[in-house]
Amino acid sequence: MTGESKRQIEHILPLVFAFLLRYLTVTQAVVCCLAAALYGLFLSPRVVPDGVRPEETRLGFSPGKLYYALSILALLLIFHDRIHVAAAAWAILSLGDSTSNLAGRAWGKKLLPWSRDKTWVGSLVFIFSSWAGSLILFYWTSAGGAVKIPEIHMVFLSCGAASAAAALVESLPLPLDDNITCPLAAGAVLGAML
Numbered sequence: 222m223t224g225e226s227k228r229q230i231e232h233i234l235p236l237v238f239a240f241l242l243r244y245l246t247v248t249q250a251v252v253c254c255l256a257a258a259l260y261g262l263f264l265s266p267r268v269v270p271d272g273v274r275p276e277e278t279r280l281g282f283s284p285g286k287l288y289y290a291l292s293i294l295a296l297l298l299i300f301h302d303r304i305h306v307a308a309a310a311w312a313i314l315s316l317g318d319s320t321s322n323l324a325g326r327a328w329g330k331k332l333l334p335w336s337r338d339k340t341w342v343g344s345l346v347f348i349f350s351s352w353a354g355s356l357i358l359f360y361w362t363s364a365g366g367a368v369k370i371p372e373i374h375m376v377f378l379s380c381g382a383a384s385a386a387a388a389l390v391e392s393l394p395l396p397l398d399d400n401i402t403c404p405l406a407a408g409a410v411l412g413a414m415l
Contacts, residue, residue: 225326229319231265232289236315236354239308243362247301254294261286288400289314296408305363306411309355309380313387313407317351318399321391339392347388348381355380355407371415379414383407 235257242250261283292314296307325343333339359380363370370376387407391399 226323229322231286232319233315235289235293236312236358239311239315239358240361242304242308243364247297247304250297250304251294254290254297257293258287258290261290285398285400288398292401292404296404299408300412303412303415305359306408306415308358308362309411310383310404310407312354312358313351313380313384314400314404316354317347317384317387318391318403320350321347321388333392336392336394344388344392347391348384351387351407352381352384355384355411376415379411382414383410386410 238253238257241253245253265283265286293307293311296310297304300307300310321339321343324346325340329340329342331341333341333344356377359376360370371379384407386409387403390402390406395402
């Protein structure tokens with residue numbers, strides 16, 4: 222397994238903690254995000270040393286992993302009263318970004334016309350994997366709560382639109398890290414539609 226593949230698996234694994242959002246208070250979830258930020262800063266390069274990119278070696282930490290944790294923190298703070306929206310956006314970041322990288326490197330041949338390092342296969346895998354994950358986490362974190370759940374077709378469409386928006390943003394050659402832009406785009410779409 223390549224270092225980049227290990228890096229993508231490390232990107233997916235924190236999603237396990239999103240399932241705890243159903244049981245945690247917002248304060249507890251914020252503390253977990255701060256712990257994840259510390260992991261990205263200090264432990265990740267030691268735990269998965271071959272998953273560290275050259276620019277991260279020079280810095281001594283992984284900015285992407287720090288941005289990931291801070292983006293989840295932002296989602297939790299913005300959607301503190303709708304934690305299921307934050308969880309769905311988290312799934313879009315975690316699954317979409319990672320699976321698109323893995324699939325694009327394995328099977329992607331045709332590049333996107335606006336981005337020479339992204340593929341159609343990767344973008345489609347981003348949309349469908351994150352769409353499925355966001356639906357699962359949306360319903361998991363809203364179950365048993367005093368949350369008014371919209372009609373299932375609205376949740377289905379909203380998660381699909383958020384996944385497509387995040388996939389588009391991820392494919393654009395923007396100056397900001399996609400661990401910032403993807404979850405915020407997903408959160409904006411979900412927040413507006415649900």
